[in-house]
Amino acid sequence: MKISRVSKTIHGKYILSDINFSIETGSIIGVIGRNGAGKTTLLRTMTGILDPTKGDVTIDGYSIFKKPQIKEQVIFVPDSSEAFKNYSTKEILTLYKNIYPKFDEEYFYGLMERFSLPSVKKTGAYSKGMKALFSLIIAFSTGARYILLDEPTDGLDVIVKKQVLQILIEEVAAKDVSIIISSHRLDELEFMANKIIMIKDGKVDSLYEIEEMKEMYKKVQLVFKETMPQNLKKEVTILDQTGRVYTVIMDRNDPKIQHMIEETEPLLFEELPLLLEDIFVAKLGGVSHVS
Amino acid sequence: MFFHIDTKSNAPLYEQIIQQVKEMCAKGLLIPDERLPSVRELSSHMVINPNTVSKAYQELERQGIIVTVRGRGTFISKETDRTIxxxxxxxxxxxxxxxxxxxxxxxxxxxxxxxxxxxxxxxxEGKTDEN
Amino acid sequence: MFHKALWYQNYKQTRMIIWIILTLFIIHMPFQSVLSLETWKEREEQANQAEGYVYEVQKWDVLQIFSQGTLPVFLSFSIIALACLLIGLERNTRRNDFTFSLPFSRKDLFLAKWLYGISAIFFFHVINFFTAFFIIYQSDYSTALYLVSWIEIFWGPLLGFIMFFTFALLIGTFTGEMISQVGLTFLLGFLPQGVFALIQSFTEVHFRYIFSLPDWINYLTPFHYVFNQSGEIQSVVLPLIFTGLFLWLSTYLYEKNKIEHNGEFLIFKVLNPVFLTGITIGISLAGGMIVSALAPWSADALRVIAYWIGFTTFLLFALLIGRRIVTMNIQFYGKP
Incomplete structure (x- = not known):
């Protein structure tokens, strides 16, 4: 799946601008960005719900806008599944079987049983967690290779959330599919995703393997004799400061910064474990508003 | 299994898994020919990316600590098989x-x-003897 | 457009209104024909009792069963509702996200909706028409059927409904949600006659000059084909032409839909100034017409003054609400 030069303006405002990336199957990709960064718009454009102002989305070389049949390979699961409140479980099954020729009914019932989801007359009767599970089960049964999830764990309790994430991981482990998750829950994506797309002001700021990204940065705790020198402040991102104690993110591979710090003879210069959240803050800025 | 994620560690997750397998072998919690969970089972259990688990398993296999038998699963290898x-x-x-x-x-x-x-x-060794 | 899933979804979405339309058709034709036969019999018996009277069924009596009366009014409202449930409601809820994410082209999505509505209207009309026709045909009053032409009782209403449904769907392709679709279907459905009435009242108040209503204005008014069956060849040809034209235009617009504007008054922002200008002038002229009608008919100067007072007041209203309408956003994610 390839996203090439996609731009989208809504009400004359750029929501996405010149987005390029491609995704292969067999991975879990996290789309992260601050609220209003354009995560949902990106996912909706990738499924053809919205027309891009410029650019194209292709699967196996076919544009999803010119050849919509190719969208049998993509399924979008929105953050709330209000569309089928009045449908029974069976009716939804009939609907999806008729849309996706590769729909695997046996697999569907297998998952329903495993997560002890009952068949109901109206899916509106499902609890919030059941609805989330149900839309995932449906999505996984369609046989689509690219599964786009918008905030799949929003508002779920811990137990259901774990179930949702586990079925998601098994899906990737068992089949040749890719799951694209938009989320602001960085702690969840931390170990689950292998790639991260960061969106900032409608632009893709980076598409990296998480491990690659972690090798680029280093999180350290510093205690200076006095305050941090001004010239050093320009080189690092300060996550936190209490008195003379600083927590900063710095470039791991730049000996210059390392050297600068050593020159100030800090009282403490210690590496801390680097979390996705730290990179997020370093890349997209602003300690607050992460979630 | 007794795998866990140590968020306080600087080591990448796949290295943590390698370390934990080795530790369990050394402590005798895992014995030769014992079956390890599949990539799918372990990744789902730990809620981590399957690629991370397969990377760890590949490295463990390269080091001769585990062997993968096609269609049967992944097993702890005999100590003599371990490569130096x-x-x-x-x-x-x-x-x-x-x-x-x-x-x-x-x-x-x-x-x-x-x-x-x-x-x-x-x-x-004391632990090993107990088993 | 023949995707089974889309037909299934459309039916699920409109089940209720489809049954209402069927019921209205049954009351309109078969049920009314049974009742009419009874009425005619009763009238004939009464006429026979009185010396020198003979009862004959009139043409109007037959038209009432097939193409006139109050039921076509309700039918046209239900047809608007059907069109709104097929397009407008999708925009108010998130269902539009689902349909647009499907592996079907937008053309197919739209044509499936159109074909679905058209099939329902076609089958309901044909079945009920022939039932009613047969009921009268086998009765003592079968000769009454010679009073009317097939255009008046069959083709006119059928093609009128089909054209009107296509028209209501067309409105749905450029309005952003259900309420504006209903509103604009009524407004534009009467537009030519409405504009004519406003101009007529203007010239009448100012110059004491009354235009006579030209036929072509009627022919341009969509509602005309639903309520009025004259039996002319125009009531067959024109609905066909309009249906074709509306279908082509609506398919084109639906393919170009930017559904991020769902919930707003109009999907296509270029239409906003056109709509604002039109509605402002229209409301102002209507204001003039209404207020001038309150003045005594003989007092010329007073009527002109009243007209402009009404015009100005309504102009202010129009300016106030116009902006609000085009900037509103109605979307609900709860139960539709």
């Missing part, structure tokens, strides 16, 4: 060097460190 890797010896040496320095600054003597090492060995 000069690179690993070097890493151990580095590790020991660090321990020696730490030991010096903590104010213990060389003798005390060697005694400590003996103790650790006894502890591990």
């Amino acid at each position: 890797d000069p690179g690993r010896l070097k890493a151990i040496r580095e590790f020991l060097k660090e321990a020696v320095i730490e030991n010096y600054y903590a104010g213990y003597s060389k003798k005390e460190l060697i005694e400590l090492l003996e103790e650790v060995y006894e502890e591990m």
